[in-house]
Each structure stands twice: as C-alpha cells, then as structure tokens.
Amino acid sequence: MSTVTERCQVAKSRLATNATKESDSNEYNEDRQQLVTDDQKRSWDWPAKSSASLAEQRARKIIFKIREHERSDPELFGNLPGENVPDARSRDMGGRFLVNLPKIRLSKIYAIARRIPKGCHQHLHFNSEVSPEELFPYARNASMGGTMFIRSTRPLLNLDDYEETEIVFNVLPESTTNANIFSDKYNPEWKNTTNSPWMLWKDFRQQFFGRVPREAQTEGLEPAESWARHKMVITIDHTYNQNQTHNGAWACFNQGTRAFKGLLGYEGIYRWYIGHAIDRMIGDKVMYAELRPMLMDKTMPSDDGLRQLGHKEQMSIICEEITKKKEELKRNDQLDQFPFGLKIIYCAPRSIPRQRMHTELEDCLKLKLQFPDLVCGFDLVGAEDRPNNIGFYADLLTAFTKTCDELNISIPFFFHAGETLLDTGGSHHPENSNLYDALLLKAKRIGHGYALLKHPELVEKYKQQNICLELCPISNELLHLCGNAREHPYPQLLAAGLHCTLNADNPSLFRGNATFSSSLSDEFYQVIVGDPRMTVHGWKQLAQWSIEHSCLGADDMEKAKEIHARDWEEFCEWVVSEYGEHAASLPELP
Known part of the structure; x- marks a missing residue:
C-alpha cells in the first residue's frame, strides 16, 4: 500500500x-x-440587441468604454490619486444622486443621455415639470402683488419657527384681510371663517428676516423666495441626514407638493405652464407625455381671485395651449418633436372616504365624456404605507369599469402600486398589497412596482396581462426605498421579463438645490451607471416600451415608432461622430 x-x-x-x-x-x-x-439571448433587451444597426453597435462600444473610464476617473467617480481610502470628495458612480449631481453634470455619459430620443413620459405629476425658481418671478409680478398670499402653520418669531413651519400659497381677492405672520398674535387657523391667516406674499417678502442657508440661496431669487424654495424641494440634507426616515422623507415631499400647488394653481400661470412644460420635454427629447393632475380641488382661481375655474375650464385651457404649441411647432417644421400633445390621467388620493371616491369617479367620467381625447386614465396616489389600500374601493372601481364599458369609453387604471418597502397596503397585513388589486382590476400600467419581486406568482401574471411598470429610480431613492441606483431592483425586474419604462415622477421637487432639471435624462443616466449590464440597447428598449404601453391610438403609435426609429439612428450616428475619437483615445479596458 x-x-x-x-x-x-x-x-x-x-x-x-x-x-x-x-x-x-x-x-x-x-x-x-x-x-x-x-x-x-434570454435577456430583456435582446430584441434591441439583435436588431441593432452598425451605428448602434458602434455607439454601444463607445458608451461602454467612456462609462467605465468615468467610473475610475478621479475627477469624477474614482478614488483620488494615491488614496486607498476614499475621503469626503470621493464619489461612487451610481451612488447617491443628489450628492453626485455636480459630478454628473460634468459626465460625458450624462451629455449623451440628454440626447437620447426617450419616447413617451408616462409617470409625471402635473405640477412637476417646471421648477419653483421659474414660478416665483410670476408670483412676484406686479399683477399678482395684491392677490398672491402665503399662509404659515405658526407665527415666525425666531429661527426655529422658520425651520419648523409649513407654508402654502393661494391666490385670493385683494379684499382678503391681510394677516401678519411675523406677529406673536398670528393665528394659523384657516378653517375658522372668522380668521384670515393669509399674508400678502409681497409684504412677506419685504418683512422677511429669516436666515437662508447657504446651500439654499438661489441665484435670481429674493431671500424669502430662496427660503420658500428650500422648503419645497428634496435637498441633500432633507433626504440623506442621519436622522431622516422613510416617513420623514415622505413628509418633506408632501409639504413641498402642498406649497407648490398654490404657486401653479391660478389661471395665468396654469395657462403658461402647459406650453413651457412641453418646451422642457422637447428639450429633454420626449415626444409625448401623460400627466397626472390631482383633481380633488374642483376649482382654481383667476389671477384676481374673483372667479373660480372648474375642471371643464381647466381642461379647456390645457387643450387650447396644446393646440397653440402644436401650431407653433408645425409653423417651424418641428411637429415631429412633439406631435401628439399631452393626455391626462385623473388622480385621486387613496386616503379619502368611499363616498368621496364615488364623487371622484363620477367627475372622471364627466371629464372623459367632455374631453375624450384628453383624459386617458385613472390613478390612486399617496404613500402606500398609510390607509387605504386599493381594495378598499374595489367595488367602486369595478363599477367604474363596467360603466365605462356601457358608455363605450376607455379609462384604464394606472395605479401607484408597490411603491413601498412594507407592501401591506397601509395595514398590518401583507395580503392587502396593492399589487394584488392592480392585477385584479386589470391595470394597464402600475406606478413604480418596486415591491413586485416579493410576489413570484404576480410576476408571472403581470407578464401574462402585459402590465407595464413605470419605474422611477430617483424618486425611489429620495423617498428612502433604496440607498442609490445600484441598490434599486430595476435590473431584476427587467431580468424577470417585465416590461418597464423610465419616469421622473416629480422632477421639480427631486433635483435638490440644482436650478436645472433635465427630468428623464437624469433617469436614463442613473440606470446605465447603476448597472454595468445596461447598454445603449437597453436604453432603446425602454424607450420603445414607453411608446408601446402609452395611451396613443393605433395610428399615432405607429407614427411614434417610425419617428423614434429615425431619431434613434440619428442619435447613434451622433454618438459615433461626437465621441468616437475620444473613446478611441482612451486606454483599452482590462
């Protein structure tokens, strides 16, 4: 042996x-x-890969090489020379969005992302395409001097009050009693009809004595405006401070939306907003959008506060401004940039009583009958970790669908669902997940779908019913569902075979102290730096799905696909022409 x-x-x-x-x-x-x-060959973007033109294949190699070099470039996202341990100046590509934002704006990949033909924007809340600093000059205008008011939840007597208060704006008649928010006698009670808590915004700006943090100071805005803006947007400190929570981030967001509403919710600015929002989308290479207005408030004031415009008048303004913009584009031979206008998804909060929901569904039907080409869907919105779940209204929503069938109209559901970590529909019980109800109620798309991978059966059924997920990666990060783009489940959702689109959700509130929002460009940038498997082919597939799962009619959808195919090839050729030599000059990747 x-x-x-x-x-x-x-x-x-x-x-x-x-x-x-x-x-x-x-x-x-x-x-x-x-x-x-x-x-x-089994990957979700294989259809785009397998049909890629020569220019697209070359663009893929160029973008990949530039991205990987930027990942290790010490001026962008690599460690500084000679340092093994990152310091406060170091950044991770795909790391925290607001922290990375100054570096992102220097990135060639970001410059490329801005030129992507993005197809359709499916998940964009109505008041969120234009930033606060664009609205304050209108509120400051002499014509609004006697009618733009501000209300505070407490008198502003010391610096703590400035930090803790919540503010809202409103347009009211000049005859409104003018309160003084800076007085210890100020009464913030607004439901008491004998008290007026409203102070003229003009007077507030003149008397403002609060401290404006350095990071909140905004070029072109007065101190009071910079302070108010800082309370309206999600900043680095708001979202990344060590004491912030998921509910706290939502509270910041809700405060911002309430303040934002009054700055946009009057006739003159409302009319201006539509054309300006379209211009912003054209600049971001979006050809069509479906906006989500909250229509719980049934009226909107005129600039003098003396008239109230109902839903019909508001929708008429939208239609008129869409028509004006399309005529302008046609005169300039640019109609292909935004050929289909906008559509509206009617939104109601899931927190309201059932009888109020019944009223909202009635109003949605009424608007659809009055504006059949404008209203294209219905959604329930609000934080999902608070009551109610969609199932709480299931019988009303089922009756709504049957009524649509009987009237021979189509108002599909686009529910916010799965935008949560708990996934219990605002209850203690996992079986109350909104993802179940969205499926049973035959939603056409769902907003976010972040929690869907917790449900293997639902994943398969969502694919069978061709339910598209409206992904909003930056929103999910800033509201504390994930820490950054690299932690977001979008690669797994896509790998599971689910159709997805990219969306900016509330870009005017989600870009921190930056005074420029590129909306969808930021989302396309984040997904390609968040997952090394994402390529130009993935970008193309996401844009194509945004068209396929839109509410465009059959003829418009075919035209949209033709325009996008043409624009996509031009984009790829531009990448090769603009960045080919630069990529060739970079060292080969190991």
Whole structure:
C-alpha cells in the first residue's frame, strides 16, 4: 500500500499534467462563452440587441468604454490619486444622486443621455415639470402683488419657527384681510371663517428676516423666495441626514407638493405652464407625455381671485395651449418633436372616504365624456404605507369599469402600486398589497412596482396581462426605498421579463438645490451607471416600451415608432461622430 507521501507526489504530478492539458484546451472557455451567449439571448433587451444597426453597435462600444473610464476617473467617480481610502470628495458612480449631481453634470455619459430620443413620459405629476425658481418671478409680478398670499402653520418669531413651519400659497381677492405672520398674535387657523391667516406674499417678502442657508440661496431669487424654495424641494440634507426616515422623507415631499400647488394653481400661470412644460420635454427629447393632475380641488382661481375655474375650464385651457404649441411647432417644421400633445390621467388620493371616491369617479367620467381625447386614465396616489389600500374601493372601481364599458369609453387604471418597502397596503397585513388589486382590476400600467419581486406568482401574471411598470429610480431613492441606483431592483425586474419604462415622477421637487432639471435624462443616466449590464440597447428598449404601453391610438403609435426609429439612428450616428475619437483615445479596458 502506498504511503500518504507517495500519494501526494502522484497527486502533484497528475495536477501538473492535467493543468498543462487544460491550459491547451479551449473547452471550458468555449462552454463559458456559450453560456454567456445563451444568457444574453434570454435577456430583456435582446430584441434591441439583435436588431441593432452598425451605428448602434458602434455607439454601444463607445458608451461602454467612456462609462467605465468615468467610473475610475478621479475627477469624477474614482478614488483620488494615491488614496486607498476614499475621503469626503470621493464619489461612487451610481451612488447617491443628489450628492453626485455636480459630478454628473460634468459626465460625458450624462451629455449623451440628454440626447437620447426617450419616447413617451408616462409617470409625471402635473405640477412637476417646471421648477419653483421659474414660478416665483410670476408670483412676484406686479399683477399678482395684491392677490398672491402665503399662509404659515405658526407665527415666525425666531429661527426655529422658520425651520419648523409649513407654508402654502393661494391666490385670493385683494379684499382678503391681510394677516401678519411675523406677529406673536398670528393665528394659523384657516378653517375658522372668522380668521384670515393669509399674508400678502409681497409684504412677506419685504418683512422677511429669516436666515437662508447657504446651500439654499438661489441665484435670481429674493431671500424669502430662496427660503420658500428650500422648503419645497428634496435637498441633500432633507433626504440623506442621519436622522431622516422613510416617513420623514415622505413628509418633506408632501409639504413641498402642498406649497407648490398654490404657486401653479391660478389661471395665468396654469395657462403658461402647459406650453413651457412641453418646451422642457422637447428639450429633454420626449415626444409625448401623460400627466397626472390631482383633481380633488374642483376649482382654481383667476389671477384676481374673483372667479373660480372648474375642471371643464381647466381642461379647456390645457387643450387650447396644446393646440397653440402644436401650431407653433408645425409653423417651424418641428411637429415631429412633439406631435401628439399631452393626455391626462385623473388622480385621486387613496386616503379619502368611499363616498368621496364615488364623487371622484363620477367627475372622471364627466371629464372623459367632455374631453375624450384628453383624459386617458385613472390613478390612486399617496404613500402606500398609510390607509387605504386599493381594495378598499374595489367595488367602486369595478363599477367604474363596467360603466365605462356601457358608455363605450376607455379609462384604464394606472395605479401607484408597490411603491413601498412594507407592501401591506397601509395595514398590518401583507395580503392587502396593492399589487394584488392592480392585477385584479386589470391595470394597464402600475406606478413604480418596486415591491413586485416579493410576489413570484404576480410576476408571472403581470407578464401574462402585459402590465407595464413605470419605474422611477430617483424618486425611489429620495423617498428612502433604496440607498442609490445600484441598490434599486430595476435590473431584476427587467431580468424577470417585465416590461418597464423610465419616469421622473416629480422632477421639480427631486433635483435638490440644482436650478436645472433635465427630468428623464437624469433617469436614463442613473440606470446605465447603476448597472454595468445596461447598454445603449437597453436604453432603446425602454424607450420603445414607453411608446408601446402609452395611451396613443393605433395610428399615432405607429407614427411614434417610425419617428423614434429615425431619431434613434440619428442619435447613434451622433454618438459615433461626437465621441468616437475620444473613446478611441482612451486606454483599452482590462
């Protein structure tokens, strides 16, 4: 019997022999390459990869090389030279969005993302395409001096009051009693009809004595405006401070939306907003959008506060301004940039009583009958970790669908669902997840779908029913569902075979102290730096799905696909022309 020593010698000899043989063999590498190829053919973006033009294939290589070099560039996202341990100046590509924002704006990948033909924007809340600093000059205008008011939840007597208060704006008649928010006698009670808590915004700006944090100071705005803006947007401190919570982030967001509403909710600015929002989307290479207005308030004031415009008047303004913009584009031979106008998804909060929901559904039907080409869907909105779940209104929503069928009209559901970590529909019970109700009520798309991977059966059924997910990665990060783009489940959702689109949700509130919002460009940038498997082909597939799952009619959808295909090829050729030499000058990647 051989000794252990002898057997060890034999093992050593045989390992050396086999290692030599294996090093001369390509079998393992061939098997591995075949496995990679098979995996890629099963990938969600394979249809785009397999049909890629030569320009697109070249663009993919260029973008990949630039991205990976930017990942290690110390001026952008790499460690600083000679430092093994990152310091406060270091950034991770795909890391926290607001922290990275100054670096992102210097990135060539971001410059490329801005030029992507993005198709359709499906999940954009109505008041969120234009930033606060664009609205304050209108509120400051002499014509609004006697009618733009501000209300505070407490008198502003010291610096703590400035930090803790919540503010809202409103347009009221000049005859409104003018309160003084800076007085210790100020009464913030607004439901008491004998008290007026409203102070003229003009007077507030003149008397303002609060401290404006350096990071909140905004060029072109007065101190009071910069202070108010800082309370309206999600900033680095608001979302990343060590004491912030998921509910706290939502509270900041809700405060911002309430303040924002009054700055946009009057006739003159409302009319201006539509054309300006379209211009912003054209600049971001979006050809069509479906906006989500909250229509709980049934009227909106005129600039003098003396008239109230109902839903019909508001929708008429939208239609008129869409028509004006399309005529302008047509005169300039630019109609292909935004050929289909806008549509509206009627939104109601899921927190309201059932009888009020019944009224909202009635009003949605009424607007659809009055504006059949404008109103395209219905949604329930609000934080999902608070009551009620969609199922609370299931019988009303089912009756709504039957009524639509009987009237021969289409108002599909686009529910916010799965925008949560708990996924219990605002209850203690997981079976109350809104993802179940969205499926049973035959939603056409769902907003976010972040929690869907918790439900293997629902994943399959969502695919069977062709329910598209409206992904909003930046929104999910800033509201504390994930820490950054690299932690977001979008790669897994896509790998599961679910159709998805990219959306900016509330970009005017979600871009921190930046005074420029590129909306969808930021989302396209985030997904390509958040997952190294995302390529130009993935960008293309997401844009194509945004068209396929839109509310465009059959003829418009075909035209949209033709325009996008043309624009996509031009984009790829531009990437090759603009960045080909730069990519070639970079060292080869290991």
